[in-house]
Structures are given as C-alpha cells and as structure tokens.
Amino acid sequence: MPHAPILVAVPADVRDFERYRWHASPDTYLNALTRVAAATPIIVPAIAEEIDIDLILDRVDGVLTTGSASNVHPALYGSEPDPTFEPYDTARDALTQRLIQASVARGIPLICICRGHQELNVAFGGTLATEIQEIAGRMDHRAITHDDQRERYATRHEVALSGDGPLAAIVGQSSIRVNSLHRQAIDRLGNGLAVEARAPDGTIEAVSVKGAQSFALGLQWHPEYWAESDAPSAAIFRAFGDACRRYRQSRG
Numbered sequence: 001m002p003h004a005p006i007l008v009a010v011p012a013d014v015r016d017f018e019r020y021r022w023h024a025s026p027d028t029y030l031n032a033l034t035r036v037a038a039a040t041p042i043i044v045p046a047i048a049e050e051i052d053i054d055l056i057l058d059r060v061d062g063v064l065t066t067g068s069a070s071n072v073h074p075a076l077y078g079s080e081p082d083p084t085f086e087p088y089d090t091a092r093d094a095l096t097q098r099l100i101q102a103s104v105a106r107g108i109p110l111i112c113i114c115r116g117h118q119e120l121n122v123a124f125g126g127t128l129a130t131e132i133q134e135i136a137g138r139m140d141h142r143a144i145t146h147d148d149q150r151e152r153y154a155t156r157h158e159v160a161l162s163g164d165g166p167l168a169a170i171v172g173q174s175s176i177r178v179n180s181l182h183r184q185a186i187d188r189l190g191n192g193l194a195v196e197a198r199a200p201d202g203t204i205e206a207v208s209v210k211g212a213q214s215f216a217l218g219l220q221w222h223p224e225y226w227a228e229s230d231a232p233s234a235a236i237f238r239a240f241g242d243a244c245r246r247y248r249q250s251r252g
C-alpha cells in the first residue's frame with residue numbers, strides 16, 4: 001500500500017555563482033526524504049520577507065532544516081560578528097528561524113540537521129560556540145579533508161543517547177556511531193529543549209523540543225547521508241516520515 005503523499009519543506013541555502021544568486025539544498029537530504037521517509041521534498045527559497053510562510057506551512061506535513069558550511073549569524077544569539085563565525089547566510093537564517101518557530105507552534109514534524117540543529121537551538125534562545133576544536137577538552141568535530149564525500153561523512157565517534165528520550169526510543173540503542181562535520185556546537189541550551197545525545201567530550205549532539213506535539217529533533221550529525229544503509233539513520237528518517245503521515249491524517 002503506497003504511503004499517503006506527504007510534503008516536507010526544505011529551506012534553501014543561498015549561493016552566488018555563474019552571475020546569479022541561487023537557492024538550493026544538497027540532494028543527500030532530498031534523497032533521504034524520498035527514499036527512506038517516503039516524502040516529497042519542497043525546497044523553499046530563502047526570501048522570507050517576500051513569501052507567505054504560513055501559506056507554505058498550511059500545505060506541508062513536515063520541515064527539514066539541512067546542514068551547511070555556513071554559520072548562523074552570531075547577532076541572532078547575542079554575540080558580536082567575528083571572522084571566526086563566517087561564512088554567514090543571513091537569508092537562510094531569516095527563513096529558518098521563522099519556519100522552526102512556526103512549525104513547533106503548529107505541531108508540524110521538524111527535523112533539524114547539523115546547521116539546522118544549531119538553528120533550532122538559536123530559535124529557542126540558545127547560543128553557539130565556534131571553533132570548538134580549539135576549546136580545551138573538546139574533540140575535533142570538523143570534517144576530514146578528503147575528495148571523497150563518503151570519507152568525509154564516515155562515522156567518526158560515538159554518541160551516548162539519553163535513555164528516556166524520544167531519540168533513544170526511535171533508534172533503540174543507548175549509543176551509536178555518527179559522522180561529524182562541524183566546527184560550531186550548542187553552547188547554552190535553548191529554553192524548552194532537552195539534550196538527547198552527547199559526544200564523549202560533552203558536545204550536545206542531539207536535542208528534542210520538550211512537550212512537542214510531534215517529532216521535533218535536532219541532530220548535530222548527518223543521518224541523511226547513510227539513511228539507506230545505516231540502521232539508526234534509517235530509523236530516524238522512517239520515524240520522521242511516519243510522524244509527517246500522522247500529521248497529515250490529523251489535518252484531514
């Protein structure tokens with residue numbers, strides 16, 4: 001029986017090349033949505049002031065915020081801009097902050113990956129630390145330098161899952177190995193968020209929204225990349241797709 005078609009909004013990154021400004025998302029997230037979550041992704045352009053975000057949210061069944069090499073602008077969490085926080089994508093920030101807050105308020109299933117995880121924390125009033133590999137006692141969470149994406153996205157370290165949280169219930173394990181491609185991380189946890197996983201050095205690797213009406217998780221690692229072959233990654237995307245189907249059914 002084919003699943004009811006579900007739409008998942010994916011806010012775009014902004015990139016300038018070939019004389020144009022492009023709004024785009026990596027296909028790894030799109031493929032995980034279509035092939036594992038059984039969802040249809042809809043890329044939302046990062047022109048927040050020019051589009052009706054409520055119109056979009058009236059029509060979608062989930063939201064996925066992707067990873068990106070860009071960083072959330074520090075002014076959004078009370079820090080001064082600094083070259084170590086660059087590159088920015090303020091157009092994406094403007095869209096994702098609104099999408100995240102509205103999705104949680106409406107009970108629309110939400111999965112926030114890497115930069116998206118950091119955006120979720122900022123949307124809930126939290127802060128970020130940058131260049132965490134330079135902080136005493138912290139691991140180096142950056143991607144390795146390699147031409148092969150499969151090597152860059154290879155699993156790098158364990159994370160311990162909070163036993164009583166929604167993520168551990170989805171994954172069915174107390175610890176998993178994850179990939180790692182980031183130089184920023186949650187510093188002060190946002191109000192109303194719960195820690196769902198930590199790296200051995202204490203880095204917050206996953207969060208959930210306390211009391212969320214539906215699936216509402218932030219993940220610092222990248223389950224989308226191995227979603228077709230890695231059991232925990234597949235479980236996360238299947239659970240997200242199922243939450244989107246339940247939401248759609250609840251909408252009538």
Ligand SMILES: N[C@@H](CCC(=O)NCCCC(=O)O)C(=O)O
Nearest residue numbers: 067068069070114115182183184
């Ligand atoms: N820029 C942030 C978030 C990192 C992130 O989303 N990485 C995704 C993969 C990017 C790549 O392919 O290098 C940070 O650095 O913490």
